[in-house]
Amino acid sequence: MSYCAIVIIGFRCSSDIAECLTALKSLEGPDHAVHICENGGDDSYDELCHALSELGGETPSARQSVSPGFLTREFRLAGKETRVFAHRAPGNLGYAGGINAVLAYLKSDPDWDAIWILNPDTAPEPDALAALKRRAVEGGYGIVGSRIVLSHNQRIQMYAGRWRRWMARGWNIGLGEPADATPDTAKIEAEMQYVSGASMYVTRQFIEVIGPMEEGYFLYAEEVDWCLRRGHFRIGYAHDSIVLHDHGATIGSNSNRKMRSSFSVFLDERSKLLLTRRFYPVIFPIVAIVTLLLTTQYAVQGAYKNFGVALAGWFSGLKGEKGFPKRFAPPSRPA
Template identity: 55%
Template structure:
């Protein structure tokens, strides 16, 4: 029997992941397995295993090795009980692989298993509604879909983060469709599905056929824009939007990418600017000169917000994108982390 696997990328946030799994465990649709790739090193891996122990999971196997991307895997299970999750598998990354690298490590680990039909990628700081997965499965079952998105709601405010995303190629920026709307505001889901360019990586339902035909995520970005890249490479596959699949998102809680420009983490600022230019150059080269100028001007928003330090970081990220730098941002992620 085939089923849905859930993939989560962790980085030293065991409490957030435990909360995400607590919400996921209320799903009305069963979860085949939850695969988590911990990017934060050995101590973070142990802390995550301990946090899952608090949810009733016990170690069933603990193995060294795993390939180039991961060097340890731990399978955790619990006695049969009411709940959607039967088992969780943790993978320890050999280093910080970035978002796409960790997702690809999960896909590599799942590849030998013939019994999963889709991977639901969730951010650690998300909490899916009980019927969210069932709505995604039903929507994807209409045929032709490669990736299906959810209605993302910001925790705390109860407002919409996005329904789907549009890429503004001459600004080198994404646009969140529905941003700030009331959670239950009336919408036309078909119009959203027709107009969106990409699905948010915070809650992204990806079919196995899509992975087979399109390939893995691009690891050039390290963080940000990977999901846009994946969606733009979709070929004949359709992008879906399941309005009834509601997912709450504590936006920016795990990487420091909140909207306050003064408190954003340096790595978030740097990669946000770099990834915009990398994606624009790859998919919209005719728009790149205009987008490069526009993104440079928009870095001044940090000055206006009094975030002078992050303005300098944004300029460095912009320059790195202009120069085509890809992969691990060595200046911000120390070797071995």
Template identity: 40%
Template structure:
């Protein structure tokens, strides 16, 4: 079950009470990809002045990765200025072993960088900041960004405006593969094909400069794209936190589907470039996709279907077997085995972080 967000429930405030938090909290989960995070923060530094935002980063890759990330952020070429360190053992309930408070050089935004005590997974990294944020009254929405994204200057403003004008619980962006791309990767987000037991990107391959029917896009959405999810506070207070049992893959889809009845929106002018695959390997050749990614995609696909569309479980099994066969034909036997192993693990009900031998 998803964790509930309750007023006043927090692991630690880390001084956030004293400084308060801006209207939007930008949440980023990294895993040993400091350059992606640096580039993302450089892009955020160029954002329009309204709405104001602060940034909260969870580094899941261990202490070395955490120190490397902080050093990259505050280097001479980095987007941040060094601030206060909160050291280790801040709070017995904390999921961070160390927290650094930095600030953007180009604007008055605070940047909090937390070192997770372990690899918490994607949802765990988001929730690690949402819990202490629940004690802070000032923020009104969060913006979840993949670390390998670069939003344009008006991306956040467009999301904020669509949420307010349309009274939307969650809002998605226009996702591109590059800033000069002619075609769209996502319009807003994802639609779940119930009769095929799989998700599809809305607007995939459409020309960027061709007008679209925003109402139709919003009607088709089952979730915003996890690369850029704007989520209102009132939505989180109603549906709870992300479900950490997925660890990686499908947690964003699960969250979006749980919020669908509250209203999903599409901000067409919120342009976000997503360097696909740098965090999960999804853009690589079949044989180079990490085994862990394949395993979790198929394990969690079963979990997602069981929760939301249990009648389509046989279809989902067939989809995973089809992928396994395709991996085999493409000369990727390890990923073929990983797809089958993930399918079996999902049918057995495995949740959370997978076995270490799979994760390596």
């Protein structure tokens, strides 16, 4: 019997993941299993496994390895018997790297027909997954997104996204609308270019034809990249799939420019240029100038430290640097 593999990428946020799994206990069909890839190291993995043991019991299972240092333990959600696989990454693989590691783990399993990527700080409604699969099957879509609702104000974060290529920024379709608004789904699907990475349903056929996520960004723009290189596949929007999102809780990507983490600021600016160079190389010089000017918004709002970080991220993107940024690597210990 086919099932959906729910994929969550964690980085030292076991409490967020536990809350997400608590919401998933109420999930109503189709069949599913949960795969969590912990990017935060041994201590974080131990914390995650402890949190999972509180939610259910551990199941003796073979600890498969898809790469050196990749460890897997299996749990069950109490009262639900949902399989939960906790994977320890050999290092911080980033968002796409963690997802791709789970895909590598699943490669030999013939039974899954889709993955559902969820942010750790989300709480899906009980019928969220069923609505995603229904929309994918009915519309013949390769990727389907959810109605993302901000948990703190019950307003729409986004129905879907449109990429504004000349300024290398996304536009959240539906931003600020009441959570219970009834938009024109056909209009949204005509306008959308990508779905939110906070809740992203991707069919197995899409993955096998288009390939895995691009890991070079490390964080930000991966979902846009995947959707832009979708080939003949279509992307859709499932309005009945409601996912609450505590936006920015996991990595500090707060909308307040002063409060945003340096890590998120740097990678956000870098990824915009990396994506532009890949998909819109002809206009790259113009976009580079526009995005440089837009970094001054940090200074205008008094976020002077993050203004410097944004400039560094912009310059890194200009040079085409990829992967984990060296400036955030922990200092090496003396021999």
